[in-house]
Amino acid sequence: MDKLEILEGRKQSVFEKNKDAGAFDISCETTSLSGSVSQRACVFCGSRVVLYPVADALHIVHGPIGCAAYTWDIRGSVSSGPELHRLSFSTDLQEMDVIYGGEKKLYKSLIELIDQYTPKAAFIYSTCIIGLIGDDIDAVCKKVSEEKGIPVLPVHSEGFKGTKKDGYKAACDALMKIVGTGSTEGIGKYSINIMGEFNLAGEAWIIRKYYEEMGIEVVSTQTGDGRVDDIRRSHGAALNIVQCSGSMVKLAKMMEEKYGIPYMRVSYFGIEDMSKALYDVANHFSDNPAIMEAAKNIVRREVGEIYPQIMKYRAALSGKKAAIYVGGAFKAFSLIKALSSVGMDVVLAGSQTGNKDDYAGLKEMCDEGTVIVDDSNPVELSKFVLEKQADLLIGGVKERPIAYKLGIGFCDHNHERKIPLAGFVGMVNFVKEVYQSVMSPVWQFAPRKGGKL
Numbered sequence: 292m293d294k295l296e297i298l299e300g301r302k303q304s305v306f307e308k309n310k311d312a313g314a315f316d317i318s319c320e321t322t323s324l325s326g327s328v329s330q331r332a333c334v335f336c337g338s339r340v341v342l343y344p345v346a347d348a349l350h351i352v353h354g355p356i357g358c359a360a361y362t363w364d365i366r367g368s369v370s371s372g373p374e375l376h377r378l379s380f381s382t383d384l385q386e387m388d389v390i391y392g393g394e395k396k397l398y399k400s401l402i403e404l405i406d407q408y409t410p411k412a413a414f415i416y417s418t419c420i421i422g423l424i425g426d427d428i429d430a431v432c433k434k435v436s437e438e439k440g441i442p443v444l445p446v447h448s449e450g451f452k453g454t455k456k457d458g459y460k461a462a463c464d465a466l467m468k469i470v471g472t473g474s475t476e477g478i479g480k481y482s483i484n485i486m487g488e489f490n491l492a493g494e495a496w497i498i499r500k501y502y503e504e505m506g507i508e509v510v511s512t513q514t515g516d517g518r519v520d521d522i523r524r525s526h527g528a529a530l531n532i533v534q535c536s537g538s539m540v541k542l543a544k545m546m547e548e549k550y551g552i553p554y555m556r557v558s559y560f561g562i563e564d565m566s567k568a569l570y571d572v573a574n575h576f577s578d579n580p581a582i583m584e585a586a587k588n589i590v591r592r593e594v595g596e597i598y599p600q601i602m603k604y605r606a607a608l609s610g611k612k613a614a615i616y617v618g619g620a621f622k623a624f625s626l627i628k629a630l631s632s633v634g635m636d637v638v639l640a641g642s643q644t645g646n647k648d649d650y651a652g653l654k655e656m657c658d659e660g661t662v663i664v665d666d667s668n669p670v671e672l673s674k675f676v677l678e679k680q681a682d683l684l685i686g687g688v689k690e691r692p693i694a695y696k697l698g699i700g701f702c703d704h705n706h707e708r709k710i711p712l713a714g715f716v717g718m719v720n721f722v723k724e725v726y727q728s729v730m731s732p733v734w735q736f737a738p739r740k741g742g743k744l
């Protein structure tokens with residue numbers, strides 16, 4: 292265990308509250324350190340996760356098959372209708388295409404797939420190799436769009452050109468090209484777009500129901516259970532509600548600038564933040580007191596229902612220690628509050644894409660001794676989990692094996708999960724999953740590394 296050391300070039304991205312008592316100046320929003328085996332995904336993956344849930348669009352990965360395989364069915368985003376998004380098409384570039392260019396292959400693939408599936412739009416993702424060989428995908432998209440009469444949108448997401456966050460930006464740029472192209476007729480005064488909500492295990496449906504019960508019209512969800520026509524008319528909404536702010540604040544800002552639509556950041560995880568997400572929207576529409584009244588009724592009813600269930604788990608979980616490593620730092624805020632409501636202590640809080648403000652906020656929220664980290668790697672995460680004697684790691688698919696190898700519980704809070712963790716009902720699911728993993732009898736057969744039983 293003594294061998295788990297932090298690389299010299301990574302030390303500025305790690306901060307321990309109280310130990311590093313000087314000025315808080317964590318290094319973040321930079322490219323990953325070579326050789327550190329970052330947990331971060333590439334630019335292409337960043338754009339793919341944002342756009343993937345648009346269910347009636349064609350998604351073509353222009354590049355070698357590995358990029359498509361890496362991101363195939365990447366989100367557990369469910370659709371209430373078409374499921375075209377779940378088919379991962381690729382131009383499968385080979386050596387000869389790299390030498391002579393892949394534009395013709397892309398053109399032929401697009402024509403064939405549009406004829407076969409009649410999508411409402413098509414997203415064409417550039418991968419690393421396209422950045423190297425210089426295919427003009429804009430020209431191909433323009434040509435096909437004119438021929439077929441649907442939006443064909445280039446997504447400039449060459450994997451090597453930045454961080455996962457740059458992929459989010461590329462996705463927002465692509466979406467912005469269709470926002471504003473549909474009719475806003477019939478959209479009411481109390482209307483919103485739910486943004487940065489990807490309908491994992493049906494979460495967008497849960498959230499949508501709350502807002503509709505408050506008398507608010509949901510014009511579009513972007514992008515969970517997303518439809519191209521809804522996105523096209525989403526500039527008619529009165530307010531944008533942005534969760535997962537790292538991925539979609541850029542789009543909200545562009546819509547604010549172009550269409551004057553204000554936006555607010557929310558989170559749907561945990562009782563506190565879920566309630567706030569309803570109250571904040573109700574406050575925005577304060578000229579209609581019935582909306583606030585309805586929000587209060589929902590919170591009263593839902594909390595009354597779930598609170599006794601949560602308290603059943605609290606006795607067992609109280610005093611247990613959790614390590615959090617998630618994609619966006621904003622989610623970590625909600626998780627810290629949710630864990631504290633069942634008496635758990637957070638000993639590590641980190642993210643792939645946080646900024647300085649996010650980490651400063653985490654520092655304020657966390658207890659003394661908590662490690663705060665940006666763009667971590669398996670060695671660091673293992674080191675922190677062992678040193679801090681965490682009982683649980685919350686993360687995504689890449690963190691799961693780390694937890695199991697160390698013999699501690701794990702909770703998937705990323706886009707692969709199949710259980711809704713958002714909304715009031717999601718809080719019960721979350722606490723139940725944490726309980727089942729931390730208290731599982733399996734740990735007697737796979738004891739934790741580092742000595743503590």
Ligand code: SF4
Nearest residue numbers: 333335358418419450
């Ligand atoms: S775009 Fe580049 S970094 Fe991303 S999966 Fe493809 S080859 Fe790998």
